[in-house]
Amino acid sequence: MTALRALIIEDDEDDFLLARDMLGEAVSVRYRLDWEPQWQVGLEATQRQGYDIVLVDYRLGASNGLELVRQARAMGVTLPFILLTGEDSREIDQEVLLAGASDYLVKSQITAPLLDRAIRYAIERKRNEEQLLQLAQFDSLTGLANRAHFNSHLKGAIARAKRSGVQGALFLLDLDNLKKVNDSLGHPEGDRLLQEFASRLSACIRESDFVARLGGDEFAIIGSNIEGAESAASIARNIGKIFETPFSLSGQNFHSGASVGISLFPADSDQPGGLLKNADMALYEAKNKSRGSYRFFDDAMNLRAQARRTMAVELRDAVLGGQLELYYQPKVSASNGAMVGVEALSRWTHPQRGTISPEAFIPAAETSGTIVALGAWVLRTTCEQLNQWRAAGLPPIPVSINLSPVELRQAGFVESVRRVLAETGIDPLLIEFEITENVVMENSDSRIKMMRALQAIGISLAIDDFGVGYSSLSYLMNFPVDWLKIDRCFISRVTDDPNAAAIARTVIALARTSISASPPKASKPERSSNSAAARVATKCRGSISARRLAPTG
Structure with missing residues (x-):
């Protein structure tokens, strides 16, 4: 039989005894009753743990039962209350609901079944309200506060900091490699990573801090009573320590990390929107600095972010307005020095600012999405240039084009490439797309399918600047690539640094073994060579071999 514990606050002993007798008749529920005849003692009793319901007399001598409910609610008491009154009126009905009580009963109309039913209904209603509150304010996967709860708490934290004159800090976090886990191990394992990360994050923060999952791989911490930047930095370092122990997923150890952006309040901003914007800019720079690092917001970030937005807008105009042009970097054979192709490189001549380097405008293009239009322009311009070279009597020249991860995520990308090649009449075997290591790390089925397409x-694929990222040669077994381009930090030192030469030779040997497993193409360039130079690299490009040239250079 279900047992419920009830507190009855009633100054008339006869009325208490009557209620006790009625509840004693309940068939499916056994009630344990506590009685408090005094208003103040009864209010204090509502704060004790263990009660399921509170019955309160409307008149408690000179005091009012409604006021007791109001004060209990103000003190944070969430128990359901039922008012017992001697009269029935519309005014009482409204007052009871406004005070925060669940229901009221007229004493002269109370029967044992009615009292039992009213209590059980009030308790069930309260449970339903708590479940709805849980769904409305907490993330169902991790149990952390959700974005709505976070937004409400942040407003309160800022207001408290302004009133008390103390400082707080907002930490925005991005969990690394969640997509990699989802794609390689499945979404259930990705969910396990999120749950374990949330558990570790909750354990490493102070009791006064507030942690939330904002969505996907994005989390936030609101730190109260922060003594200064060093105190906030200490919290960020503690967050970094939770990744020292790998996560166990599908029976194997998995290493991850998190980048952190920090904004102090109210110093940086006293508005939730401004604070989030600042922390997000700091997070952006932390991720660009290095994975697993943290950065504090400063005013210079705002200027840089504004500059990126301005550049993105101007770049869209540049693509349409003819401010861009392509230069071609020769690629030569390491064995005989003969040119075996070129790499297409974008250059932007701004009407006011002059030449803008790709290092400046490519990140802005990727962030804004303009890289899709830019990439389409590069491919079509390259194909048109190949036709011009052919018309001038030059032999076919293979061209490498840098491909952004953003482009690979576009639905219909393969079809758009096929259409440009068909419209210009260019042999696909003359085109090579270069991708970066972070594309390899994603290793998603959809990405691999698109690359195989x-x-x-007939297009060749190469991994660019291999060795500077976090990828592994083991990924080459599953990834459809034709060429591996070792980063120049190794190649530039092979003649005077035995370690760099050994690393380059090992990478080339393993890559040849891995890449040779991919289906061969009839016109794939010869990869092998017996020369000493070819043991390090079979093709060279860049400032090692030749300067960049205009199409007619």
Whole structure:
């Protein structure tokens, strides 16, 4: 039989005894009753743990039962209350609901079944309200506060900091490699990573801090009573320590990390929107600095973010307005020095600011999405240039084009490439797309499928600047690539640094073994060479071999 514990605050003993007798008749529920005849003692009793329901007399001598409910609610008491009154009126009905009580009963109309039913209904209603509150304010996967709860708490934290004159800090976090886990191990394992990360994050913060999951791989911490930047930095370092122990997923150890952006309040901003914007800018710079690092917001970030937004707008105009042009970097054979192709490189001549380097405008293009239009322009311009070279009597020249991860995520990208090649009449075997290591790390089925589709057209694929990221040669077994381009930080030192030469030789040997497992294409360039130079690299490009040239250079 279910047992419920009830507190009855009633100054008339006869009325208490009557209620006790009625509840004693309940069939499916056994009630344990406590009685408090005094208003103040009864109010204090509502704060004790263990009660399921509170019955309060409307008149408590000179005091009012409604006021007791109001004060209990103000003190944070969440128990359901039922008012017992001697009269029935519309005014009482409204007052009871406004005070925060669940229901009221007229004493002269109370029967044992009615009292039992009213209590059980009030308790069930309260449970339903708590469940709805849980769904409305907490993330169902991790149990952390959700974005709505976070927004409400942040407003309160800022207001308290302004009133008390103390400082707080907002930490925005991005969990690394969640997509990699989802794609390689499945979404259930990705959910396990999120849950374990949330558990570790909750354990490493102070009791006064507030942690939330804002969505996806994005989390936030609101730190109260922060003594200064060093105190906030200490919290950020503690967050970093939770990744020292790998996560166990599908029976294997998995290493992850998190970048952190920090904004202090009210110093940086006393508005939730401004604070989030500042922390997000700091997070952006932390991720660009290095994975697993943290950065504090400063005013210079705002200027840089504004500059990126301005550049993104101007770049869109540049693509349409003819401010961009392509230069071509020769690629030569390491064995005989003969040119075996070129790499197409974008250059932007701004009407006011002059030449803008790709290092400046490519990140802005990727962030804003303009990289899709830019990439389409590069491919079509390259194909048109190949036709011009052919008309001038030059032999076919393979061209490498840098491909952004953003482009690979576009639905219909392969079809758009196929269409440009068909419209310009260019042999796909003359086109090579270069991708970065972070594309390899994603290793998603959809990405691999798209790359195989490009290879099916006849396009070659290369990993650019291999060795500076976090990828592994083991990924090459599953990834459809034709060429591996070792980063120049190794190649530039092979003649005077035995370690760099050994690393380059090992990478080339392993890569040849891995890449050779991919289906061969009839016109794939010869990869092998017996020369000493080819043991380090079979093709060279960049400032190692030749300067960049205009199409007619």
